[in-house]
Amino acid sequence: MITEGTRMASYDYEVAVIGAGPGGYETAIKAAQLGKKTCIVEEKSFGGTCLNVGCIPTKVLIRTANLVSEIRAASEFAVDGVDPAAVSVDMKKLQQRKNGIVKTLTGGVQALLRGNHVAVEKGRAAFVDAHTLDLGDRTITAENMIVATGSKVFMPPFIAIEGESRVITSDEALELDSLPERMAVIGGGVIGVEFAYLFSKLGVKVTVLELMDQILPMVDPEISAMARKSLEKGGVTFRLGAKVKSIRDNHVHFELGGKEEETAADLVLMAVGRVPNTEGLNAERIGLVFDRKAIQTNERLQTNIPNIYAIGDVNGKVMLAHTASHEGMTALTNLCGGYAEVDYDKIPSCIYITPEIASIGLTEEKAKERAGKIKVGRFPLAANGKSMIEGSTEGMAKVILDETTGEILGVHLFGSHVTEMIGEVSAAMAAELTAEEVIGSIHPHPTVNEAVGEAFMAAWLGRAINNV
Amino acid sequence: MITEGTRMASYDYEVAVIGAGPGGYETAIKAAQLGKKTCIVEEKSFGGTCLNVGCIPTKVLIRTANLVSEIRAASEFAVDGVDPAAVSVDMKKLQQRKNGIVKTLTGGVQALLRGNHVAVEKGRAAFVDAHTLDLGDRTITAENMIVATGSKVFMPPFIAIEGESRVITSDEALELDSLPERMAVIGGGVIGVEFAYLFSKLGVKVTVLELMDQILPMVDPEISAMARKSLEKGGVTFRLGAKVKSIRDNHVHFELGGKEEETAADLVLMAVGRVPNTEGLNAERIGLVFDRKAIQTNERLQTNIPNIYAIGDVNGKVMLAHTASHEGMTALTNLCGGYAEVDYDKIPSCIYITPEIASIGLTEEKAKERAGKIKVGRFPLAANGKSMIEGSTEGMAKVILDETTGEILGVHLFGSHVTEMIGEVSAAMAAELTAEEVIGSIHPHPTVNEAVGEAFMAAWLGRAINNV
Amino acid sequence: SPKEDIQTKKVLATPVARAMAKDLGIDINTVEGTGPNGRVMKEDIRRAKEEHLKPKVKEGLENRERPK
Numbered sequence A, B: 001m002i003t004e005g006t007r008m009a010s011y012d013y014e015v016a017v018i019g020a021g022p023g024g025y026e027t028a029i030k031a032a033q034l035g036k037k038t039c040i041v042e043e044k045s046f047g048g049t050c051l052n053v054g055c056i057p058t059k060v061l062i063r064t065a066n067l068v069s070e071i072r073a074a075s076e077f078a079v080d081g082v083d084p085a086a087v088s089v090d091m092k093k094l095q096q097r098k099n100g101i102v103k104t105l106t107g108g109v110q111a112l113l114r115g116n117h118v119a120v121e122k123g124r125a126a127f128v129d130a131h132t133l134d135l136g137d138r139t140i141t142a143e144n145m146i147v148a149t150g151s152k153v154f155m156p157p158f159i160a161i162e163g164e165s166r167v168i169t170s171d172e173a174l175e176l177d178s179l180p181e182r183m184a185v186i187g188g189g190v191i192g193v194e195f196a197y198l199f200s201k202l203g204v205k206v207t208v209l210e211l212m213d214q215i216l217p218m219v220d221p222e223i224s225a226m227a228r229k230s231l232e233k234g235g236v237t238f239r240l241g242a243k244v245k246s247i248r249d250n251h252v253h254f255e256l257g258g259k260e261e262e263t264a265a266d267l268v269l270m271a272v273g274r275v276p277n278t279e280g281l282n283a284e285r286i287g288l289v290f291d292r293k294a295i296q297t298n299e300r301l302q303t304n305i306p307n308i309y310a311i312g313d314v315n316g317k318v319m320l321a322h323t324a325s326h327e328g329m330t331a332l333t334n335l336c337g338g339y340a341e342v343d344y345d346k347i348p349s350c351i352y353i354t355p356e357i358a359s360i361g362l363t364e365e366k367a368k369e370r371a372g373k374i375k376v377g378r379f380p381l382a383a384n385g386k387s388m389i390e391g392s393t394e395g396m397a398k399v400i401l402d403e404t405t406g407e408i409l410g411v412h413l414f415g416s417h418v419t420e421m422i423g424e425v426s427a428a429m430a431a432e433l434t435a436e437e438v439i440g441s442i443h444p445h446p447t448v449n450e451a452v453g454e455a456f457m458a459a460w461l462g463r464a465i466n467n468v
Numbered sequence C: 001s002p003k004e005d006i007q008t009k010k011v012l013a014t015p016v017a018r019a020m021a022k023d024l025g026i027d028i029n030t031v032e033g034t035g036p037n038g039r040v041m042k043e044d045i046r047r048a049k050e051e052h053l054k055p056k057v058k059e060g061l062e063n064r065e066r067p068k
């Protein structure tokens, strides 16, 4: 019989993590903290999509766009001495700020890896077998593998790009140091909507073309409709149900309700989605099973090859940075002999337009399907003191509960600070709290957060306190 | 035997609430929602201190002060076209904005009372006996009474005010439509510190005189020291350990370390505290027991006279708006035959300076005293991506746990948005979650809220992920 | 055995698990918890309900311990 010790000794590492995005780097650090001999393989930039061309850089640009709005509205708050028309953004300087923050954070990731004694293996990994990776000039072996190779932009082959059109992806959109006059965004998901918001605030005339009849499909339709109206007020044009056919000579051609239409655009942002990235990984060849482009796993994040786990965007489940990290922690628990599953109905999702959106769990419709009898409560921010103070009374808190048990099935928030507030609901859902506990806890005054407590009352007790 | 029905019929109301502050009005609405025949007595303005001269108006002014800071820092965020020196606040216009919001909210309270069928009895209530109130021109009777008469500013008799000095309280500070050059704030509690922050941001040279050697005594000293340094950087002068003796001819005279000192001030804000308000209530005469100036209650909010409850500032326990409402709900549960107590260690407390402070539970020192063995974790916001993006890396999250069980004993936050984030900890503490559950729940990325999860890891597991 | 401990002590359970047990008429004290510190979770009640319906099937409950 091979003992644990001897089996171990035959590999270079106990855990090899492939890809240093938020999934990979946090998992590698945690593995090392748990005492595992760990390495991480990265071919490009530490921090992956998230730090380099995703979460962080988008929010740096949005931060400035928000500030511009705030400044333009200064006189509503009794602030004098600002000429709204004179306010503008220095895109080159903004790029510098963004690059500076990205550099600090990616540098931080490397320091964290070192500080936690994770071996850093630079290079592109390709599987040789279930325990061996080819890094080009060398091979390494590991008892367990965690694939965290992320995703890349999906360029739809069915949209023809012809003539003189400037078509970019989110990667390039983050690098712009000058702005177009008119922009078309293809895709009304989170990425498309965040960019539409950003560029419209920076003064670009933005048109969003979305195939479905709703933007932001993961959000409850009631909230996403509010968000759409809010963006429209801010100057964004939405064409829902638009099937884009081609991009030709600075025009996007699409079909809508049986008619051919077109919209002019100096710049077209392709944001129809992302696909799992397994390029050059040789994953099929060692027998890993795929689900379309994604490496297939069970809820424990294990692939069909038991010592190989796949976390983050590459498994194609929920493409969010915190999902990637959470999946990594779950994979580690399982890899260490424990048992853990990810409950995909308990993952918060945030959209950084203003007002912000934060959402967790099921939409009203899905909840009805799943639970049968539900209770729904709403609290409009127009009835919330703090929102009034902030001058941000658009939006609401919507809570969906199981009618019998008070179990929290979904919470959808649209308002100021809500991305910072959804953690409450996330913790409550993870710990299986019911509406009673949330109602019984104290939300401080004056906060937008009070609206969450009120929406829970509206749902569970049938009435809020501060709303008739 | 008297049946419930007949006993009831002999009173005008089942519940009479005295005072329409946040404690009184929310409790009256809830009582009515529970089916109780309810009235509320108010002699002055609906919404009490909170809406008229407390939480709401202070935060309206602070909103504008924050905006001014943001605008002045615009160039750091690549925003052009703003002359920081030209930015100023139109105090008259700001007063109008504030008065408008107060009016909307106080009008809202009256609409809510009507909408919930609470009888509104205008007038000043004085107890005749345990079931009868004299309202001047009439008397009303009620089975149960809930006293929610709030508090008023404490003017310390030991500070002599002489000569030509302008001494004001928070009430007048909220009405200022022009600004002094130099201001002295006596008292470094929440109210004093919020005003010091506000006026210094508006360009006033502010000196805070505090008797103790720490400001903000309810906050963990580590955090309050950080806040003090931050305010000092913003131009506020603190004189700790200063015993104010007199205010004379625009100078505040105080003793510090055995020496007599003075500071010049065109305006002096007296903010040494508030006292429970029972003026004209005739409470002693019907035999209600007092604890100094406060009406004494047990944890169920019941006074020594069983059908009389006292909630909010008037019972002198924790003078916060959400405490008042929460005590009201607790009193109602008890009054309706249930059993409920307030756990005063689970009340969040927020301070609206920038960065914000939010705090719940025990300080490190108190936790050590109480629990014996504790675990403490910190996460600096300098290591948090969202804080970097916002340009607000000052501050940290500090978590204090019971070493054995992981029970949450105290959480102290200093950073952007933290007043909106403490709800998570409040819910977790109310539901008696441990560190394990908070760590196991997902904090979305990128948020400041992630720092809370990290601080819990630092405390419970000894190490955060994103901080060495 | 842990089972006996569970039956003699006040059972640790999440609020959702308690509400579900009540709704389904399951005695929560007889359900083995797989959550942190042996806490009874919603999933445990759901499984207990299934076991109740099909009393023979009891697949590897004891392996479902959560590691630290």
Ligand SMILES: Cc1cc2nc3c(=O)[nH]c(=O)nc-3n(C[C@H](O)[C@H](O)[C@H](O)COP(=O)(O)OP(=O)(O)OC[C@H]3O[C@@H](n4cnc5c(N)ncnc54)[C@H](O)[C@@H]3O)c2cc1C
Pocket: A018, A019, A020, A021, A022, A023, A024, A041, A042, A043, A044, A045, A046, A047, A048, A049, A050, A051, A053, A054, A055, A056, A058, A123, A124, A125, A126, A148, A149, A150, A151, A170, A191, A277, A279, A280, A281, A311, A312, A313, A314, A318, A319, A320, A321, A322, A323, A324, A350, B445, B446
């Ligand atoms: C514009 C945009 C905005 C976004 N905003 C948010 C947001 O606000 N919040 C949020 O939660 N999510 C957001 N996301 C999604 C988020 O960025 C991803 O979900 C997250 O980065 C996925 O993490 P990951 O670790 O799975 O993969 P990635 O971050 O994609 O990292 C994968 C890494 O693996 C490396 N790699 C790949 N193949 C190999 C190989 N063979 N060998 C070695 N290294 C390899 C890559 O170089 C890369 O560094 C956004 C995405 C985009 C594009």
Ligand SMILES: Cc1cc2nc3c(=O)[nH]c(=O)nc-3n(C[C@H](O)[C@H](O)[C@H](O)COP(=O)(O)OP(=O)(O)OC[C@H]3O[C@@H](n4cnc5c(N)ncnc54)[C@H](O)[C@@H]3O)c2cc1C
Pocket: A445, A446, B018, B019, B020, B021, B022, B023, B024, B041, B042, B043, B044, B045, B046, B047, B048, B049, B050, B051, B053, B054, B055, B056, B058, B123, B124, B125, B126, B148, B149, B150, B151, B170, B191, B277, B279, B280, B281, B311, B312, B313, B314, B318, B319, B320, B321, B322, B323, B324
């Ligand atoms: C400047 C300032 C800022 C503050 N900021 C905050 C904050 O940000 N967050 C927070 O939580 N708290 C804050 N507070 C504290 C908060 O305002 C109080 O804790 C809260 O208002 C207490 O509510 P209450 O219902 O007990 O009493 P009050 O709000 O004081 O209301 C009492 C009411 O009773 C009425 N009344 C009194 N006697 C009688 C009588 N005999 N007959 C009829 N009516 C009567 C009064 O007219 C009044 O309307 C602040 C306070 C101040 C002064």
